[in-house]
Amino acid sequence: MANAQLKKEIVAYSKHIGIDKIGFASVDPFLTLKNRLVQQQKLNYQSGFEKGTMEERTNPKIHLQEAKTIIAIALAYPSKMKNARRSVKGERRGLFCRASWGEDYHKILRKKLERLEQFVLANYPEEKCLSMVDTGELSDRAVAERAGIGWSGKNCAIITPEFGSYVYLGEMITTLAIEPDVPLEDQCGSCNKCVEACPTGALVQGGQLDAKKCIAFLTQTKDMLPEQYRKKIGNRLYGCDTCQVVCPKNKGKDFHHHPEMEPDPEIVKPKLLPLLAISNREFKEQFGAIAGSWRGKKPIQRNAIIALAHFKETAALPALHELLWKDPRPVIRGTAAWAIGEIAGAGSREQLEAAKKREKDTIVLKEIEKALESVKNG
Incomplete structure (x- = not known):
């Protein structure tokens, strides 16, 4: 043929x-x-x-x-998401990338x-x-x-x-022998909007990415998030779309060809507070079908804590205090301490002081110390 x-x-x-x-x-x-x-x-x-x-x-x-x-x-x-839920005080929401x-x-x-x-x-x-x-x-x-x-x-x-x-x-x-197609010419031209908009400077220059600085990568890590990136994360739970959203070539592009790709607003823009206490089983049931669940619940929970700090959500303080006292994972305790320091609500200093007396992990202790400084200076 x-x-x-x-x-x-x-x-x-x-x-x-x-x-x-x-x-x-x-x-x-x-x-x-x-x-x-x-x-x-x-x-x-x-x-x-x-x-x-x-x-x-x-x-x-x-x-x-x-x-x-x-x-x-x-x-x-x-x-674009149909019926997107609003993030409001007392019921703040996080976001999974497109x-x-x-x-x-x-x-x-x-x-x-x-x-x-x-x-x-x-x-x-x-x-x-x-x-x-x-x-x-x-x-x-x-x-x-x-x-x-x-x-x-x-x-x-x-x-x-x-x-x-x-x-x-x-x-x-x-192994089929088929005539190859011709590559397209680069059409970015002098536009540099994505490089300029990158929240962490991960796009070093056009076409070159320092993946370790990229929010899409950072949201998938499992350790303590470096402090310089925490306030850059915003309410992102997984991934980042900034460099796509600002791209002029994406203006007006929104296709709904595949029903299985349609987002459930309650899953991809979930309430943050329930995530802090979600069980492994509940996490798999709610998020297991989406790509953003592949690293498990720990990074998502850590990012949810950071998002609550981003919103200065005082309603989250009781749950954060609970995590600081009882969660067995140092990353979650340490992130909770940082978030408490950022929100700095009533009773935060006492909670941090008490947690400091019983905490053994050096990384968590450092976060508690910094949080106490934030509360004192706030």
Whole structure:
């Protein structure tokens, strides 16, 4: 069968199963990416969540030796929430980023890629396919860029002309030989809004990210959050959308093509106070289906405490006092101490003084000392 006809069939089937955009790329090593990754490592800018060796991340043929093509896909996700709940005094709410709205996108993309694989193998049973989504070794963004899905923006996201950067990406390595698509030209131009708006300065310059400073990374860590970032977090429980929201290419982009991506406002913009006492079972029942739950409840609880301090929510003080006294996790006790110092309500000094006498953990003790200073000077 002619290469062009084969490509046409795959594109048509992708539209039939609800894939919003598809592109085709060569399996040549990603040498530009490799050089960038080497530089990232030298500067210690990587997050630590990356999977695979340098070769595994940049050489597709390591994963499928006979590979000839990479098929890249993109699914558009919503940027606006219907019936969003208001955060009001006494019932403050946190926020999960847009990439955590609806069902876990890894599952959604895998289902699409599985159907695409089944189509290919049903028609060409002698061929081989290997799919990856986010947690695979290959860089979804590098593949999507090469396949003409979009260009790599200064915010380090793939920006598509049709859907902006509000897209999930995945890819399938295959032994099918298909004519590659042409990459798009960079369209960011002189715009630097994302770099200027980044709350922590994680976007060092256009296209270069210090992942360890990125709020999307920081909200997923499990240790004490460095003090210089706590007030930058705001009410974010997971992820950060600032560099996408300010992007002119995302203006007016809001697509609701996939019902499973629609957010439940009570899940992605939950009340903060109930999170402080949520059990493991309750957490899994309420949040287990979304991408933002993958690190468990501890980072979300820590971030909820920080968010309550951001709001100066005095109604949270009894719960924070309880955590400081009884929670077995030093990170939660330490963060609670800091938050009490930030809110500085009635009885806070006495609670902190009492907790100081019984606390054994040195990190928590330091947070209590700083909180006492805040209360005294507040």
